[in-house]
Amino acid sequence: MPDTQAxxxxxxxxxxxxxxxxxxATARQTAELLRSxxxxxxxxxxxxxxxxxxxxxAIGEQLIAANPVELAVGNIVRRVLHIIREEDxxxxxxxxxxxxxxxVSDDENDDDRDGDSTLSAAAVAAAARSTLRPPSLQTLxxxxxxxxxxxxxxxxxxxxxxxxxxxxxxxRKLKHDxxxxxxxxxxxxxxxxxxxxxxxxxxIHQNEVILTLGSSRTVLEFLFAAKEKKRSFRxxxxxxxxxxxxxxxxxxxxxxxxxxxLITDSAVFAMISRxxxxxxxxxxxxxxxxxxxxxxxxxVALAAQKHAVPFVVLAGSHKLCPLYPHxxxxxxxxxxxxxxxxxxxxxxxxxxxGSGSGSPLLHVVNPAFDYVPPKLVSLFITDAGGHxxxxxxxLIADYYSADDLVVQRRATxxx
Amino acid sequence: xxxxxxxxxxxxxxxxxxxxxxxxxxxxPPPSSISTPQNPNPNLxxxxxxxxxxxxxxxxxxxxxxxxxxxxxxxxTRAVVTGGQEIVDGGKSGRAFxxxxxxxxxxxxxxxxxxxxxxxxxxxxxxxSEAKTMMELEIELKKASDSLKSWDTTSISLTAGCDLxxxxxxxxxxxxxxxxxxxxxxxIERAEKFGEISYKARKIIAMLSQDFIFDGCTILVxxxxxxxxxxxxxxxxxxxxxxxxxxxxxxDRSGLRLxxxxxxxxxxxxLLIDSAVAYTMDEVxxxxxxxxxxxxxxxxxxxxxxxxxxxxxxxxxxxVYVAAESYKFARLYPLDQKDMGxxxxxxxxxxxxxSKVEVETSARDYTPPQYLTxxxxxxxxxxxxxxxxxxxxxxx
Numbered sequence: 001m002p003d004t005q006a007x008x009x010x011x012x013x014x015x016x017x018x019x020x021x022x023x024x025a026t027a028r029q030t031a032e033l034l035r036s037x038x039x040x041x042x043x044x045x046x047x048x049x050x051x052x053x054x055x056x057x058a059i060g061e062q063l064i065a066a067n068p069v070e071l072a073v074g075n076i077v078r079r080v081l082h083i084i085r086e087e088d089x090x091x092x093x094x095x096x097x098x099x100x101x102x103x104v105s106d107d108e109n110d111d112d113r114d115g116d117s118t119l120s121a122a123a124v125a126a127a128a129r130s131t132l133r134p135p136s137l138q139t140l141x142x143x144x145x146x147x148x149x150x151x152x153x154x155x156x157x158x159x160x161x162x163x164x165x166x167x168x169x170x171x172r173k174l175k176h177d178x179x180x181x182x183x184x185x186x187x188x189x190x191x192x193x194x195x196x197x198x199x200x201x202x203x204i205h206q207n208e209v210i211l212t213l214g215s216s217r218t219v220l221e222f223l224f225a226a227k228e229k230k231r232s233f234r235x236x237x238x239x240x241x242x243x244x245x246x247x248x249x250x251x252x253x254x255x256x257x258x259x260x261x262l263i264t265d266s267a268v269f270a271m272i273s274r275x276x277x278x279x280x281x282x283x284x285x286x287x288x289x290x291x292x293x294x295x296x297x298x299x300v301a302l303a304a305q306k307h308a309v310p311f312v313v314l315a316g317s318h319k320l321c322p323l324y325p326h327x328x329x330x331x332x333x334x335x336x337x338x339x340x341x342x343x344x345x346x347x348x349x350x351x352x353x354g355s356g357s358g359s360p361l362l363h364v365v366n367p368a369f370d371y372v373p374p375k376l377v378s379l380f381i382t383d384a385g386g387h388x389x390x391x392x393x394x395l396i397a398d399y400y401s402a403d404d405l406v407v408q409r410r411a412t413x414x415x
Numbered sequence: 416x417x418x419x420x421x422x423x424x425x426x427x428x429x430x431x432x433x434x435x436x437x438x439x440x441x442x443x444p445p446p447s448s449i450s451t452p453q454n455p456n457p458n459l460x461x462x463x464x465x466x467x468x469x470x471x472x473x474x475x476x477x478x479x480x481x482x483x484x485x486x487x488x489x490x491x492t493r494a495v496v497t498g499g500q501e502i503v504d505g506g507k508s509g510r511a512f513x514x515x516x517x518x519x520x521x522x523x524x525x526x527x528x529x530x531x532x533x534x535x536x537x538x539x540x541x542x543x544s545e546a547k548t549m550m551e552l553e554i555e556l557k558k559a560s561d562s563l564k565s566w567d568t569t570s571i572s573l574t575a576g577c578d579l580x581x582x583x584x585x586x587x588x589x590x591x592x593x594x595x596x597x598x599x600x601x602x603i604e605r606a607e608k609f610g611e612i613s614y615k616a617r618k619i620i621a622m623l624s625q626d627f628i629f630d631g632c633t634i635l636v637x638x639x640x641x642x643x644x645x646x647x648x649x650x651x652x653x654x655x656x657x658x659x660x661x662x663x664x665x666x667d668r669s670g671l672r673l674x675x676x677x678x679x680x681x682x683x684x685x686l687l688i689d690s691a692v693a694y695t696m697d698e699v700x701x702x703x704x705x706x707x708x709x710x711x712x713x714x715x716x717x718x719x720x721x722x723x724x725x726x727x728x729x730x731x732x733x734x735v736y737v738a739a740e741s742y743k744f745a746r747l748y749p750l751d752q753k754d755m756g757x758x759x760x761x762x763x764x765x766x767x768x769x770s771k772v773e774v775e776t777s778a779r780d781y782t783p784p785q786y787l788t789x790x791x792x793x794x795x796x797x798x799x800x801x802x803x804x805x806x807x808x809x810x811x
Binding site for chain 1: 579583612626627629741742789795796797798799800801804
């Protein structure tokens with residue numbers, strides 16, 4: 001236990017000081033941290049899923065608070081919570097399936113009891129299934145207390161001899177299954193670039209002109225993959241002020257033998273008419289299909305829309321966030337150091353507080369991110385395939401549970 | 416709808432031959448006509464098969480002029496008489512129970528949603544039924560539900576509520592409930608609980624929309640929607656600073672009622688006439704509307720004027736948010752404005768209109784999904800494309 005606490009504190013520190021760059025690294029480290037937390041966590045005999053969920057939520061809350069702008073942290077926390085619920089559910093249904101068989105095969109029980117146990121098993125399974133899915137029209141008229149009783153009934157229903165053996169094997173199984181699933185998740189995060197790059201050939205054709213902004217590793221791998229398959233195309237790289245990471249991307253592309261042109265951000269509108277497709281990376285994808293991307297992306301998206309150029313966003317599934325952006329320009333943005341724009345030395349006289357009013361006349365604002373509304377995006381390419389912005393809700397329903405949208409440790413039990 | 420000829424001249428000729436040549440067409444009939452309920456104004460009958468749903472809404476929230484009240488009362492008594500007869504003929508003999516009467520009773524309460532009233536009426540059917548098996552009960556319910564739906568074809572939440580309940584009954588009976596009586600009592604219990612569900616739904620919607628209302632924002636609202644009222648009430652209680660622009664909402668003028676309620680909550684309100692929406696759209700940060708029904712495409716059917724506001728908001732890049740409970744999702748897919756059944760209500764212009772002049776009396780319009788930004792429902796915050804997914808999951 002103290003071991004994990006030290007790990008958690010260390011990670012929290014790194015997040016607060018923004019020492020980890022990039023959502024993939026953050027996502028991977030978050031997943032690894034949660035994996036160690038789960039393996040260290042001691043679980044009670046009954047309602048183990050609840051205990052695990054509580055533990056993960058407690059830590060998740062702190063992680064999200066440390067860096068609210070890095071949405072990948074929250075995404076992974078919610079993914080892990082969803083995994084725990086899913087594994088618990090599949091174990092429960094398997095156990096009930098086992099119970100069912102034993103009850104039916106016992107001929108000496110009277111019919112009533114048989115009917116009862118099958119009813120309770122079917123009803124419990126149905127209720128359990130419905131708790132995992134978000135609330136829907138189907139379950140609108142149903143009783144909500146039934147779902148809360150799932151863990152209790154599953155452990156107390158029936159009294160066959162095989163029960164106790166089931167229970168103890170279940171306790172080990174849940175943790176084991178969850179850790180396996182989290183390992184798969186980590187694997188997915190690490191290999192997301194390859195899976196996205198595999199789709200490159202379908203989208204980039206011969207003699208095309210591609211435009212991108214700044215530098216994204218996903219885009220780099222994507223373009224390399226197309227190059228490998230012997231497609232010849234040209235790339236326009238917008239430099240991505242104020243960090244000028246576009247310069248690095250251009251160098252790498254040239255090293256691989258791709259014809260590259262470097263332009264300023266302001267030249268995007270001038271050059272967009274000569275471009276066939278815009279391919280960019282993202283920092284995060286919101287539930288409505290909107291994109292949080294490095295600053296300058298909205299400009300490119302608007303230019304692309306004006307000239308009817310497809311705007312393609314590459315994003316690994318760890319970037320998919322189940323939240324809706326209600327004030328994205330303000331709440332999901334970060335202001336970086338103004339020294340990236342202006343040298344302190346050169347402009348120190350403007351920063352003087354000497355002018356009468358007591359505050360500097362020159363303000364320097366350096367936002368890190370831009371919000372691109374969903375109507376400007378043509379296609380999302382994720383490791384799960386290519387999708388429309390309006391389809392994002394489906395992926396979210398697959399990866400996340402509705403109960404986890406607000407990651408807060410609740411005092412009462414009853415998930 | 417059926418008058419789709421390109422030549423309105425043909426229509427006019429047709430209509431002229433049917434109407435008597437007096438000039439009393441669309442002004443409220445003189446009080447003397449009330450004494451002859453069995454022989455109403457033929458024009459009233461033919462052109463204005465009044466939408467009982469919009470009537471009820473007007474009675475609840477609109478500014479009611481005395482002439483309008485007289486008209487509606489007359490129409491209501493007429494309708495109930497015919498409705499009551501229908502059910503007594505087809506149903507249980509010697510029983511004065513009529514599902515339509517029951518429904519009307521529930522509907523009169525201003526705070527009760529349509530669908531809740533419908534489901535309560537169907538619960539009453541179960542309670543009064545003498546069926547001994549699930550199948551029989553289902554058949555009775557189906558008959559009652561059909562008669563309710565046909566009595567007022569213009570109310571979408573009524574239809575949707577009936578369908579939802581029928582779906583639930585079918586699915587519940589599929590789960591092997593051994594005892595018929597316990598199944599029946601369970602159905603009744605769930606139906607009565609539905610009122611709570613509906614009330615909770617409004618609370619959930621209000622909670623979900625809180626994040627989207629920020630300090631210093633200006634919200635445009637159209638007409639009077641109880642769900643939107645709940646949203647604004649909760650925001651006011653959370654001490655958010657915002658201001659509301661409220662359209663009048665002719666001909667109901669339900670916006671006046673909303674303005675009253677908001678003034679009581681100390682929320683700054685400004686009233687606009689319906690035509691002033693584009694003029695003020697500049698200062699608006701978001702548009703909030705309720706919905707009478709949410710259709711399969713993700714669009715909404717709402718009080719007349721909603722489409723107009725959505726168009727203006729879209730052209731000026733303002734988000735349009737819809738607050739609707741999930742039981743309003745209906746299996747309709749209108750392709751254009753006239754694709755739905757007509758829901759007409761008479762409009763009082765205050766001065767007599769010559770009979771040659773037609774009046775557009777439709778009470779509602781359809782807003783296509785591309786003009787809506789998000790829907791706040793008790794199932795969560797949804798984009799318009801999620802609606803069809805939900806409906807498919809329910810009905811397939």
